[in-house]
Amino acid sequence: MGQGPPEAFIPPLNGAGPTPEVDLSLVKEEFERCNSDIIDVHLHEAAWFDSADPLLTEMSLSHISRGLMLSVYGPIPSPFSDDPNEFTERMINESNGRIYGLASLNTTIPDWDSNGAVELERLATYLEKKPGFVGGKVAAPHSCLPLNSTMMRDVLRTISQSSSPVLFTHIGTTPFCGPLGNFVFGRPACCGPEFVDPMHLENLIQEFTNTTFILVHAGADFLPPTGENFYGGENAEKSIMLAEMYDNVYLEISAFLDETSQGPQILDKIAQGGLASKTIYGSDVNHFPNALGSYLATALDMFIEAGFDQEERCMIFAGNAIKVFGLEMSGPTMQPMDDNAQEGEGEAETPETDVAMTGLSSSGEIQFHKKATLPAVMVLIWASYGLNLL
Numbered sequence: 001m002g003q004g005p006p007e008a009f010i011p012p013l014n015g016a017g018p019t020p021e022v023d024l025s026l027v028k029e030e031f032e033r034c035n036s037d038i039i040d041v042h043l044h045e046a047a048w049f050d051s052a053d054p055l056l057t058e059m060s061l062s063h064i065s066r067g068l069m070l071s072v073y074g075p076i077p078s079p080f081s082d083d084p085n086e087f088t089e090r091m092i093n094e095s096n097g098r099i100y101g102l103a104s105l106n107t108t109i110p111d112w113d114s115n116g117a118v119e120l121e122r123l124a125t126y127l128e129k130k131p132g133f134v135g136g137k138v139a140a141p142h143s144c145l146p147l148n149s150t151m152m153r154d155v156l157r158t159i160s161q162s163s164s165p166v167l168f169t170h171i172g173t174t175p176f177c178g179p180l181g182n183f184v185f186g187r188p189a190c191c192g193p194e195f196v197d198p199m200h201l202e203n204l205i206q207e208f209t210n211t212t213f214i215l216v217h218a219g220a221d222f223l224p225p226t227g228e229n230f231y232g233g234e235n236a237e238k239s240i241m242l243a244e245m246y247d248n249v250y251l252e253i254s255a256f257l258d259e260t261s262q263g264p265q266i267l268d269k270i271a272q273g274g275l276a277s278k279t280i281y282g283s284d285v286n287h288f289p290n291a292l293g294s295y296l297a298t299a300l301d302m303f304i305e306a307g308f309d310q311e312e313r314c315m316i317f318a319g320n321a322i323k324v325f326g327l328e329m330s331g332p333t334m335q336p337m338d339d340n341a342q343e344g345e346g347e348a349e350t351p352e353t354d355v356a357m358t359g360l361s362s363s364g365e366i367q368f369h370k371k372a373t374l375p376a377v378m379v380l381i382w383a384s385y386g387l388n389l390l
């Protein structure tokens, strides 16, 4: 103690590499009961796909009909694409109506007063002119963007004036708040209350009444109880309170639904608050292949355990996202990926579970689609912690 490097908090690396066979029979039944529509609103770029097909195949195998891909701009460039909005747009266009996008902008540029207009235009262009983009997203702690700030108000003004007035915003802490932030970003993320406490959004929630605020991760804690910036569930409670108080506030529940986390407590509070109609399913786990199905199966178990009935679960899995993002009422017909398909009758390939799928080479580097190779460990950390990145 006191010697050596600071102790890093390592959350479960959902999807980090091959996962054991997961029984998805209950998920399949749920999918059918929910009008064959389960929507995952939290998908990311990742090293293992450069076209929509591998992701769509995994979605099908996991009984996920549709998804939203998040564009991510931050203090360091994406290792996966030259321009995240462009990448998202390509996935939308290749997805046959199964992938939608959340546009973003870079709020970490210097001198926002002089340079912000270009970034706001980037956001507006994708929100307004590009089909398939259904809202805008930011991640305050990662980009050190105070929730109640001129920059945030500028972002909200742009979003509120668009035809997709939805703000998808990270709320709560992230593992990047500590030494990991230093390692990846060159500095820790910003995790004081002004960046992670949803009450700092309240005046903007009141001001931009035409805009839906989706509180991503519902304010969950992603830091150890022993360290700095541990909020002890406070931000989740405040997020739930805001969703109760304001018609234009919703909760997104990605990344914390695993057995070792605060997931059950947060879901219990959502259920007790009668907030099934304000809660949206997302995973934030597609950083590696073969993660979507197991996360969904765990989430379904937890929803049942928390007492959500069938109608409520279908709202969380699809209905609320359809309403908030203005999606078509039912998803495109999805080629069923049943047992036969997995046995080779289907056209799509079953995702491999070996390292080839990740692009991991024998020299320990990951081959990126567009970028130079980086040490594999760096990418694995980036991707793993991307669970809570945005």
Ligand SMILES: [Zn+2]
Binding pocket: 042, 044, 284, 386, 387, 388, 389, 390
């Ligand atoms: Zn994420």
